[in-house]
Amino acid sequence: MSGATQVDPDRLLSTFLDLVSIDSPTGHEEEIGRVLEARFRAFGCATTKDAIGNIVATYPGTRDGTILVATHMDTAGxxxxxxxxxxxxGIIRSDGTTILGADDKSGLAGCLELLTLLRADPEIAHPTIEFVITVGEESGLVGSRQMDVGSLRATHGFVLDTAGVMGSVTYWSPTSVYLTITFHGRKAHAGVEPEKGVSAVQAAARAISTMTLGRIDEETVANIGIMTGGEARNIIPDLAVLSGMARSHDQAKLDTQIESMRLACEAAALAFGATVDFEAEEIYRTYKIEEDAQPYREAAAAIRSLGLEVIARKSGGGTDGNYFNAKGIPCVALTTGMVDEHATTEHIAIDDLVMAAKILFAIVTGPAAD
Ligand SMILES: [Zn+2]
Incomplete structure (x- = not known):
C-alpha cells in the first residue's frame, strides 16, 4: 500500500475540529446535514436525504458486497x-462550558478520512459502503427508528458511536423501555372537605415505595426519574405522573420487571381509590451479535491487524445499531475514542481518534468474512 493510504492524523484532526465547530443539537441538524451531504458528495458518494433528515451516502465499491457504516449528526442536549x-x-476537550460533540463527530470524521483514503487510491479493494448518518439519535434513536431501510443493500454493518477502550466491539445491547405512569385521583379542598378527595400523589408515592428499582439483576435495571403532581398546598391532587425507564439485556426479565411495576401501580391506585394509566414505550430492542457472525468477525480481524486486543463489550445503552439490527441489518457498534459523552468533561485523545479511523479503514479494506 502506498503512503497515501495511511490515516493522516493532522487531516483527521482538522476534519474533526471543523465538524465540532458546527452547531448541531438534536432537532437542529439542518446546517450539519447540509455540510455533511456536500462533503460526502464531494468524495463521489451518491446521497439521499429522507423527510426527517437522515442521510444515506453511498460510495461505490471496487469489489462485491455492501456494508453499512452508521453515525449520527446530532449532538446531545x-x-x-x-x-x-x-x-x-494530546487530548481534545471543550472549553468546559459545553459538551465537545465527539459523540458522534469522531465517528463522522473517521468516515470522511476513510473516503479521502479510498478516493486517493482507486486500486484498493473495498465493498460498496452505505454511510447512514442519522438525525435525532440523542433523543431516543428517533432517526434510525423512523428510517425506512428498504432501499439499503448492506448485508451487515458497523455503528461508529460508542465509548470504551480501543478494540471494543459492542455485540450485546439491552432493550430500553420508557415508562409514563399517570395516576388520576379526585380533587378536593384539603382544608374543608378532604374526605371527598383522592390523592393521586399519595397513590403514586405508594406505588414507588413498593417497586423494586435500581439494579434488579445482572441484566436488568429500572428507575423512576421524575415525579410530578398536584397544584396547590391546600388541594388534594387529582393528578400525578411518574416518568421512568427500565432496561435489560434479557427480554423476558425486562417483561417481568415492567409487569411487576405495573402491578405495584395498580395495587397502589386500588388502595387509594385512584386509577392509573401505565404506558410502556419500547425505545429500542436488544440485539446480540455472535462472535462468528460477519460484522463481529470483520471488526475483530481489523482490530487484531492493528495489534490491538478485541474486547467484547456488553453495553448498558443503545445506539442506532439496535434499530438496524431490528430491521434486519446485523451490526456491531465500535468505539470512536469518545469519553464522558454528554458531559462538559467530554473529551477524546487524538491517538484514539486516529486509531478508530485506522480500525474503520482496516475493516473496509480487509477481506470479507464468509
Ligand atoms: Zn452517539
Missing part, C-alpha cells in the same frame, strides 16, 4: 458554540 481545546497531553 442543547449546547452550541463548542470551542475545542487541544491539550499538551
Amino acid at each position: 442543547t449546547d452550541r458554540g463548542v470551542v475545542a481545546v487541544i491539550g499538551d497531553d
Whole structure:
C-alpha cells in the first residue's frame, strides 16, 4: 500500500475540529446535514436525504458486497458554540462550558478520512459502503427508528458511536423501555372537605415505595426519574405522573420487571381509590451479535491487524445499531475514542481518534468474512 493510504492524523484532526465547530443539537441538524451531504458528495458518494433528515451516502465499491457504516449528526442536549481545546497531553476537550460533540463527530470524521483514503487510491479493494448518518439519535434513536431501510443493500454493518477502550466491539445491547405512569385521583379542598378527595400523589408515592428499582439483576435495571403532581398546598391532587425507564439485556426479565411495576401501580391506585394509566414505550430492542457472525468477525480481524486486543463489550445503552439490527441489518457498534459523552468533561485523545479511523479503514479494506 502506498503512503497515501495511511490515516493522516493532522487531516483527521482538522476534519474533526471543523465538524465540532458546527452547531448541531438534536432537532437542529439542518446546517450539519447540509455540510455533511456536500462533503460526502464531494468524495463521489451518491446521497439521499429522507423527510426527517437522515442521510444515506453511498460510495461505490471496487469489489462485491455492501456494508453499512452508521453515525449520527446530532449532538446531545442543547449546547452550541463548542470551542475545542487541544491539550499538551494530546487530548481534545471543550472549553468546559459545553459538551465537545465527539459523540458522534469522531465517528463522522473517521468516515470522511476513510473516503479521502479510498478516493486517493482507486486500486484498493473495498465493498460498496452505505454511510447512514442519522438525525435525532440523542433523543431516543428517533432517526434510525423512523428510517425506512428498504432501499439499503448492506448485508451487515458497523455503528461508529460508542465509548470504551480501543478494540471494543459492542455485540450485546439491552432493550430500553420508557415508562409514563399517570395516576388520576379526585380533587378536593384539603382544608374543608378532604374526605371527598383522592390523592393521586399519595397513590403514586405508594406505588414507588413498593417497586423494586435500581439494579434488579445482572441484566436488568429500572428507575423512576421524575415525579410530578398536584397544584396547590391546600388541594388534594387529582393528578400525578411518574416518568421512568427500565432496561435489560434479557427480554423476558425486562417483561417481568415492567409487569411487576405495573402491578405495584395498580395495587397502589386500588388502595387509594385512584386509577392509573401505565404506558410502556419500547425505545429500542436488544440485539446480540455472535462472535462468528460477519460484522463481529470483520471488526475483530481489523482490530487484531492493528495489534490491538478485541474486547467484547456488553453495553448498558443503545445506539442506532439496535434499530438496524431490528430491521434486519446485523451490526456491531465500535468505539470512536469518545469519553464522558454528554458531559462538559467530554473529551477524546487524538491517538484514539486516529486509531478508530485506522480500525474503520482496516475493516473496509480487509477481506470479507464468509
Ligand atoms: Zn452517539
